[in-house]
Amino acid sequence: MEFKEAAGTRRSIRFFRPWQPVEREKIQKIFEAANRSSRSMNADYAKAIVVRRSELPAETIDALRNPTTTASLDLAPVYIFWYLDMDYPNGGADRLKELVENHVLTPSHGWSKAYVDEFLWPQVLKPIADNQMATMFMGTIEVGQAIANALLAAVDEGLGTCLHAFTAADKVKDMFHVPDSWIPIWLQLLGYPAEEAAAGGQRPRRPLSANFFEGSADKPFEEDAEVTESLKRDKLIQDPGPFPHREMEVKMISRMFGLPE
Amino acid sequence: MSQIDEDVDGQDSFEDLSSESIVKFESVAKWLNSVGAGKDISAMDEQIKLIVEFCNFVRFTPDELILKCIRTLKDGTRAISTKGRNQTEEFIKSFVTSRGKTGNEGIIEENKVRGFFVHNGIFMQGRAAIL
Numbered sequence: 001m002e003f004k005e006a007a008g009t010r011r012s013i014r015f016f017r018p019w020q021p022v023e024r025e026k027i028q029k030i031f032e033a034a035n036r037s038s039r040s041m042n043a044d045y046a047k048a049i050v051v052r053r054s055e056l057p058a059e060t061i062d063a064l065r066n067p068t069t070t071a072s073l074d075l076a077p078v079y080i081f082w083y084l085d086m087d088y089p090n091g092g093a094d095r096l097k098e099l100v101e102n103h104v105l106t107p108s109h110g111w112s113k114a115y116v117d118e119f120l121w122p123q124v125l126k127p128i129a130d131n132q133m134a135t136m137f138m139g140t141i142e143v144g145q146a147i148a149n150a151l152l153a154a155v156d157e158g159l160g161t162c163l164h165a166f167t168a169a170d171k172v173k174d175m176f177h178v179p180d181s182w183i184p185i186w187l188q189l190l191g192y193p194a195e196e197a198a199a200g201g202q203r204p205r206r207p208l209s210a211n212f213f214e215g216s217a218d219k220p221f222e223e224d225a226e227v228t229e230s231l232k233r234d235k236l237i238q239d240p241g242p243f244p245h246r247e248m249e250v251k252m253i254s255r256m257f258g259l260p261e
Numbered sequence: 262m263s264q265i266d267e268d269v270d271g272q273d274s275f276e277d278l279s280s281e282s283i284v285k286f287e288s289v290a291k292w293l294n295s296v297g298a299g300k301d302i303s304a305m306d307e308q309i310k311l312i313v314e315f316c317n318f319v320r321f322t323p324d325e326l327i328l329k330c331i332r333t334l335k336d337g338t339r340a341i342s343t344k345g346r347n348q349t350e351e352f353i354k355s356f357v358t359s360r361g362k363t364g365n366e367g368i369i370e371e372n373k374v375r376g377f378f379v380h381n382g383i384f385m386q387g388r389a390a391i392l
Contacts, residue, residue: 018389065388067346067385067386068384070386070387071389074389257390257391259389260373260375261296261376
């Protein structure tokens with residue numbers, strides 16, 4: 001799948017085929033995509049634990065349930081617990097100097113090992129590392145970038161996926177031996193969709209002019225109609241929902257799984 | 262008398278509801294309209310009967326049951342009550358158990374009752390019935 005189509009096809013999928021396992025190779029590809037995400041300091045912000053529902057004891061799944069996340073846990077065959085590792089600043093100076101050695105951070109842009117050791121680390125990065133709020137602010141953004149890659153990789157592999165609020169964090173911490181420095185971010189559910197991949201059509205979005213600007217914040221970015229048409233051909237922009245059959249599709253799938261209609 | 266009389270604060274003055282009387286309640290009208298059956302109640306006969314039996318079991322009216330899931334904050338805004346929703350979950354499970362429904366049959370019936378709460382804005386999820 002081309003990038004534009006993957007980005008355009010991504011939806012939050014909430015109905016999975018519980019009977020169809022996800023191949024381990026696909027999970028590796030998803031993790032690799034996440035591992036290639038943009039990140040400052042070349043740090044390892046994101047940590048993730050993948051577990052398969054079929055391998056979990058019933059009492060473990062029950063421990064994860066709450067009034068708002070229950071059906072999803074029964075339907076998705078794979079759970080990925082995403083965390084921010086608050087220890088990510090550790091080793092930051094060494095990683096930056098490695099990038100200097102590898103001619104990634106170069107003198108042309110002001111970088112040197114001396115700058116990292118004598119100024120950047122003690123004056124900028126160390127104070128951030130010592131400030132929990134700043135560490136968390138930076139970290140959640142960078143984990144978000146990793147998760148965004150993981151979502152698109154899942155779509156590229158023909159899977160459905162959806163992020164859920166991370167509940168029962170204390171129970172998960174004990175069950176999966178999560179280190180104290182990891183902070184829960186999102187629970188990503190993964191599986192083959194029981195609904196069609198289009199999931200009723202592309203979600204409504206406001207036009208580019210509502211959110212993007214050119215030159216100043218009071219000058220909305222105006223779309224070029226030809227570009228818009230080319231993006232439709234490339235499937236970044238797809239038919240909007242709801243499809244005429246969507247209501248019936250949801251009703252039928254809900255009935256199949258005995259869920260409220 | 263229901264089997265959970267001693268466990269919950271059911272109203273002594275509660276009078277059993279019927280399929281005819283229950284549709285007069287605001288929460289029932291809201292549910293039926295939301296589910297799309299507002300114009301043809303007969304299509305919902307089975308579900309209405311189930312909610313009648315649920316209300317008679319827990320001895321609360323449908324409007325009271327919805328109110329139990331809502332709390333009013335200091336600034337006057339309304340929020341879902343975790344305590345109320347948890348109690349509702351217990352009500353639902355007790356009700357379905359009392360009818361001898363277990364396994365997938367029980368899950369399906371629990372979710373039918375949950376639908377009434379869901380369409381009244383009370384976010385809740387039950388298990389999925391998977392063979």
